Structures are given as structure tokens and as C-alpha cells.
Amino acid sequence: MMSDQTDTVETADGTGPSVPPVRLDILSDPICPWCFIGKTMLDQALAQVPDHPFTIEWHPFQLNPDMPAGGMDRRDYLEAKFGGQQGAVKAYLPVVEKAAEAGLTIDFEAMERTPNTLDAHRLIHWAGIEGHQQEAVDALFRAYFQEGRDIGDHEVLGDIADTIGLDAAVVRRLLDSDADKDDIRARDAHSRKMGVTSVPTFIVAGKHAVPGAQPAELWVKVIEELKSGALA
Numbered sequence: 001m002m003s004d005q006t007d008t009v010e011t012a013d014g015t016g017p018s019v020p021p022v023r024l025d026i027l028s029d030p031i032c033p034w035c036f037i038g039k040t041m042l043d044q045a046l047a048q049v050p051d052h053p054f055t056i057e058w059h060p061f062q063l064n065p066d067m068p069a070g071g072m073d074r075r076d077y078l079e080a081k082f083g084g085q086q087g088a089v090k091a092y093l094p095v096v097e098k099a100a101e102a103g104l105t106i107d108f109e110a111m112e113r114t115p116n117t118l119d120a121h122r123l124i125h126w127a128g129i130e131g132h133q134q135e136a137v138d139a140l141f142r143a144y145f146q147e148g149r150d151i152g153d154h155e156v157l158g159d160i161a162d163t164i165g166l167d168a169a170v171v172r173r174l175l176d177s178d179a180d181k182d183d184i185r186a187r188d189a190h191s192r193k194m195g196v197t198s199v200p201t202f203i204v205a206g207k208h209a210v211p212g213a214q215p216a217e218l219w220v221k222v223i224e225e226l227k228s229g230a231l232a
Helices: 033-048 074-082 085-101 118-129 133-146 154-163 168-175 181-193 216-228
Strands: 022-028 054-060 201-204 208-211
Touching: 022 033, 033 085, 033 133, 033 216, 054 118, 054 133, 054 181, 074 085, 118 133, 118 154, 118 168, 118 181, 133 154, 154 168
Parallel strands: 022 054
Antiparallel strands: 022 201, 201 208
């Protein structure tokens, strides 16, 4: 379901008081356009406040957990999901508008298939183990929304792995196995059990849930409140 828009850190000059790190957990799916937009606006806020306290971890949430392993034709998927072509167009108009506001270009015409994202989530997990999770998330969003690549395809995922500094041969072997499939499914199921129904969902410090693609201004305010102690 798409949202409606549903180490110790010092101050910049290194002389101010330190702020303890704050965990920011992000539940997301790499085929969710609101997740792409939400990450972009969060990144804009983090660039404005480079001494932010966030330590970020991405977590799996599949929009379509019952999608066939090989995915399906995107036009068929959208028309089935939104009740026809006009319904799909109407549903995506806010996405196009908000993406433009965020400075993003999404090439919907290039997107031919809607993939099952289980393997993409496995890649994000493995990239996190190697310290490259942010790069993996960025590369998957870019591949799907701007390059029209099938991020359910193992060759595509292997190529993405190579571009972010992972061993592509190892990643392909893992993709051809069942490694971590059950773990990804269990984490997804746990989030649903905890009440998450749409993505992106951001969880600040393990207790403050921020749903939807939020503007950079909101994130700057959250960071300021964290640094001042107003938000604990």
C-alpha cells in the first residue's frame, strides 16, 4: 500500500557538546516510489545538518509479498491494482508531483516489470553486513525508477552489488540459494505484526514512528529537537 505522503557526534566546528547517536530505522521497499521520495527528502535534510546524530538502518517490507518470483508485466500489475489504466494514472499523479518537488525524475515509461523484491531485500541485508547498505538502497532505487531495470533479476542485482563494492560472484551464488530468505520474510512479518501497514515508515530512537514521505523541513526540525533534548 502506498503512503499518501503517508559514534558520538560533535557540532560542526568540533567544539560543541556531543550528541549521543540516535537510531533511525527505515522500513521500505525498493519499488515503492514514496520510499524513494522519502529517502531523497531525508537526505536533503541530512545534508543541511551534517552533524546530525542519526545512525540509519534499512529494514524489509514487501509491498507485494505474494508477487510471483519472476515478477509480472508492470502495466498488467498497475491496471489490476488500481482498477484499470485511468485508476493507475490517477493514483500516480501525486507521486509525479511530489517527485518533481523533491527534484527527482522517475522514468515510469522505462519500467516494464514489477518485480518480487525479496532478493533485492536480501541484497540490502548483505550490503549492510559489509557496511554498504546506504549505497545498496540508493542503487536499487536508481536502477528501478530511473534506469528501468528489473531489480528482481539476479544478473541485475549482481551488477548492482559490483557497483557498490560487493563481490558480485559471491552475491550471485547467495541469490541462487535460499540464504536469508526466511529471515527477510520473518522481519517483514514482524513489522506487520507491530502494526506497520505502509511504507516508508521511519522509527526514531526505537519509539517515535514517522510514516510517509516527509519534507526535509520536518527532518531538520526533528534533528534540532533531538540535539536540544526536546525529543527524547
